[in-house]
Amino acid sequence: xxxxxxxxxxxxxxxxxxxFAGPFVILLLAQVLVLGIMAMSVDLLLGxxxxxxxxxxxxxxxGAYLTAILxxxxxxxxxxxxxxxxxxxxxxxxxxAAFFGLFAIRASGVYFLMITLAxxxxxxxxxYRWNSLTGGDNGINMRGRPTLGDVAFSNDLIFFYVVLGxxxxxxxxxxxxxSSPFGKSLVGIRERELRMRILGYNTWLHxxxxxxxxxxxxxxxxxxxxxLNGIVSxxxxxxxxxxxxxLMVVLGGSGTLVGGLVGATVVVFLREYLATLVPWWQYVLxxxxxxxxxxxxGGIMALFKGGKA
Amino acid sequence: xxxxxxxxxxxxxxxxxxxxxxxxxxLAPMTGIFAQIGKDMxxxxxxxxxxxxxxxxxxxxxxxxxDEEGKPPVGVRKAEKLARQDNVHMLVGGLLASTGYAIxxxxxxxxxxxxLSIAAADDLTQRDLNQYPYIVRTSWTSSQPHHPLGKWxxxxxxKTVVAVAADYAFGxxxxxxxxxxxxxxxxxxxxxxxxxxxxxxxGPYIPTLNRNADAIFSLMVGPMALxxxxxxxxxxxxxxxIGGGTSYDEFVLPAMGDEVLGHVSxxxxxxxxxxxxxxxxxxxxxxxxxKVPSYYSESNYTTAQMIHExxxxxxxxxxxxxxxxxxxxxxxxxxxxxxxxxxxxxxxxQNIYIKKVEKKKMHGYEKDELxxxxxxxxxxxxxxxxxxxxEFLKQPVYSREFPPCKYCN
Numbered sequence: 001x002x003x004x005x006x007x008x009x010x011x012x013x014x015x016x017x018x019x020f021a022g023p024f025v026i027l028l029l030a031q032v033l034v035l036g037i038m039a040m041s042v043d044l045l046l047g048x049x050x051x052x053x054x055x056x057x058x059x060x061x062x063g064a065y066l067t068a069i070l071x072x073x074x075x076x077x078x079x080x081x082x083x084x085x086x087x088x089x090x091x092x093x094x095x096x097a098a099f100f101g102l103f104a105i106r107a108s109g110v111y112f113l114m115i116t117l118a119x120x121x122x123x124x125x126x127x128y129r130w131n132s133l134t135g136g137d138n139g140i141n142m143r144g145r146p147t148l149g150d151v152a153f154s155n156d157l158i159f160f161y162v163v164l165g166x167x168x169x170x171x172x173x174x175x176x177x178x179s180s181p182f183g184k185s186l187v188g189i190r191e192r193e194l195r196m197r198i199l200g201y202n203t204w205l206h207x208x209x210x211x212x213x214x215x216x217x218x219x220x221x222x223x224x225x226x227x228l229n230g231i232v233s234x235x236x237x238x239x240x241x242x243x244x245x246x247l248m249v250v251l252g253g254s255g256t257l258v259g260g261l262v263g264a265t266v267v268v269f270l271r272e273y274l275a276t277l278v279p280w281w282q283y284v285l286x287x288x289x290x291x292x293x294x295x296x297x298g299g300i301m302a303l304f305k306g307g308k309a
Numbered sequence: 310x311x312x313x314x315x316x317x318x319x320x321x322x323x324x325x326x327x328x329x330x331x332x333x334x335x336l337a338p339m340t341g342i343f344a345q346i347g348k349d350m351x352x353x354x355x356x357x358x359x360x361x362x363x364x365x366x367x368x369x370x371x372x373x374x375x376d377e378e379g380k381p382p383v384g385v386r387k388a389e390k391l392a393r394q395d396n397v398h399m400l401v402g403g404l405l406a407s408t409g410y411a412i413x414x415x416x417x418x419x420x421x422x423x424x425l426s427i428a429a430a431d432d433l434t435q436r437d438l439n440q441y442p443y444i445v446r447t448s449w450t451s452s453q454p455h456h457p458l459g460k461w462x463x464x465x466x467x468k469t470v471v472a473v474a475a476d477y478a479f480g481x482x483x484x485x486x487x488x489x490x491x492x493x494x495x496x497x498x499x500x501x502x503x504x505x506x507x508x509x510x511x512g513p514y515i516p517t518l519n520r521n522a523d524a525i526f527s528l529m530v531g532p533m534a535l536x537x538x539x540x541x542x543x544x545x546x547x548x549x550x551i552g553g554g555t556s557y558d559e560f561v562l563p564a565m566g567d568e569v570l571g572h573v574s575x576x577x578x579x580x581x582x583x584x585x586x587x588x589x590x591x592x593x594x595x596x597x598x599x600k601v602p603s604y605y606s607e608s609n610y611t612t613a614q615m616i617h618e619x620x621x622x623x624x625x626x627x628x629x630x631x632x633x634x635x636x637x638x639x640x641x642x643x644x645x646x647x648x649x650x651x652x653x654x655x656x657x658x659q660n661i662y663i664k665k666v667e668k669k670k671m672h673g674y675e676k677d678e679l680x681x682x683x684x685x686x687x688x689x690x691x692x693x694x695x696x697x698x699x700e701f702l703k704q705p706v707y708s709r710e711f712p713p714c715k716y717c718n
Contacts, residue, residue, distance in 0.1 A: 137407050139381055229382050230385060279339070
């Protein structure tokens with residue numbers, strides 16, 4: 001409970017200070033929140049269910065491409081129908097995950113890692129090769145962000161608050177999910193699947209549902225990602241994007257939800273902001289990774305918990 | 310503190326001279342597989358600035374380099390950072406054609422000049438030009454050197470060609486240009502193979518190449534260029550090779566072996582260009598950076614020179630984005646690569662050199678090295694080559710599907 005208040009407090013301070021930040025920093029803050037949603041969806045799988053997914057960028061990609069295609073080809077999603085696109089984005093992420101889950105959930109451990117990687121690359125292949133729909137390697141340039149009534153998302157500060165709203169909603173939804181009996185049984189599966197099965201739980205179905213929910217939030221992150229960047233490109237779907245999401249969770253602390261946001265903050269600001277200041281930013285990022293793994297196997301969040309998970 | 314004091318003293322002493330400032334935001338890949346190309350790009354621009362002691366016609370230049378990683382979305386993010394946080398007067402650079410297509414809308418949205426010093430995406434200065442009032446190109450369109458190359462190949466007796474080209478906008482446009490001119494003159498492209506950008510292992514592609522072709526056309530970018538000729542030789546393929554400009558550019562040439570001798574390519578620059586201007590440029594560049602300049606270096610050096618020419622005319626005062634673009638396109642320059650002027654679609658008209666890789670001594674260097682010897686010059690080539698502009702713009706932009714592969718089976 002305490003961690004929620006701390007999170008809300010920190011986000012409130014950031015939200016209050018945001019109007020005074022530079023335009024680039026606001027963009028980065030919005031990026032942190034979008035990647036935070038994505039990282040939380042990975043955390044649901046890795047931290048709560050024990051499924052290390054290396055293909056989460058696929059769902060972000062599906063949501064982002066859907067948004068971009070609807071907006072540029074049909075002009076849908078640039079007014080109040082933005083909400084419809086949000087729903088469609090989540091649905092398409094969930095549907096893709098529901099399909100991929102049929103193959104992936106049979107596997108566990110490193111095999112799960114491999115099969116999600118392969119499925120993720122299928123989505124990349126589609127994005128890269130299906131020129132008429134996805135623009136191939138060029139990707140799709142968006143023509144502008146939505147305007148809902150008087151509220152123009154093209155203003156970065158407003159868009160930041162919108163993303164913040166989505167982040168909070170996602171956080172509470174996922175928090176409810178993991179605190180529910182369903183969430184507890186996911187943790188049970190993570191700890192010892194065989195015992196859960198003997199107790200009479202349908203562990204396949206539990207894992208499948210978690211996988212689909214994670215896909216839905218990946219899709220949501222994709223909708224916001226497309227509008228944030230103004231361009232959707234196959235490199236958004238490529239393996240490094242999935243690896244990044246996994247790293248953010250591990251760095252922040254898996255099985256905490258908040259850890260995803262902490263990890264996203266560290267990675268985005270070290271990579272995007274530090275890179276604009278010094279050329280040796282990669283060493284800093286690498287050092288942070290190594291130190292975290294050596295001294296904080298529970299991630300940065302372990303610092304606030306006295307080391308106990 | 311001392312430095313600040315010195316600076317203040319300097320500022321007081323030369324107030325009229327350093328009163329103006331010109332902020333240039335430079336986008337190039339500094340990490341990833343294209344990092345070395347990014348270095349060549351930056352070096353070229355930096356060398357010109359250093360020669361001018363960091364000020365162009367009295368305007369003190371602040372040169373901010375950002376890493377675009379060779380990824381379009383990162384390029385967009387960094388362009389936003391440069392334009393909005395650093396308030397640069399202009400963006401320069403962007404390596405990949407796809408990055409060019411991604412950054413151009415940013416320039417329109419933020420009303421910031423974008424000088425395409427490398428990114429060769431055809432449509433930016435063709436069918437899409439009207440959407441982008443703040444761009445000007447100082448390099449080339451992807452298809453520009455490859456129209457003459459297609460004509461050259463046909464006139465030199467090649468009848469049928471198989472093509473292997475990197476699968477992205479640049480590859481499509483390079484091969485498209487070659488194919489159009491080649492087939493209009495009577496040649497036939499009988500097969501097209503598209504390995505993804507960044508492919509290192511061509512094993513799956515080489516055996517599929519049609520053995521009946523007279524020659525192979527290859528378009529490689531970055532590290533791909535090094536691997537393809539080697540693996541072709543290992544596979545025992547000994548056909549003549551005609552390449553897109555970046556396949557044998559000086560960026561990779563020194564790292565190549567004898568397997569590339571005799572390969573022909575086309576571009577608006579060759580380090581082996583035997584003119585006093587280029588000899589001098591190669592000498593100075595090599596002294597400074599320890600390697601032969603590539604087209605990436607020359608193009609950015611010349612871009613800096615063009616910006617300088619504009620600033621000379623305004624006496625170091627920033628003329629505003631609209632004025633800057635129009636003044637830039639009025640320039641006629643005797644550049645390192647040869648005479649350059651602009652067409653009415655803000656793309657350069659320049660010499661295109663057909664080049665052959667040879668091992669020899671050049672520019673007074675003692676060792677035998679690989680050089681792109683110029684074997685034919687097509688003067689004053691524009692982006693539409695000998696085609697009429699109206700006719701050319703009626704056809705769609707070159708893509709994987711256009712021109713269609715009529716003679717493929």
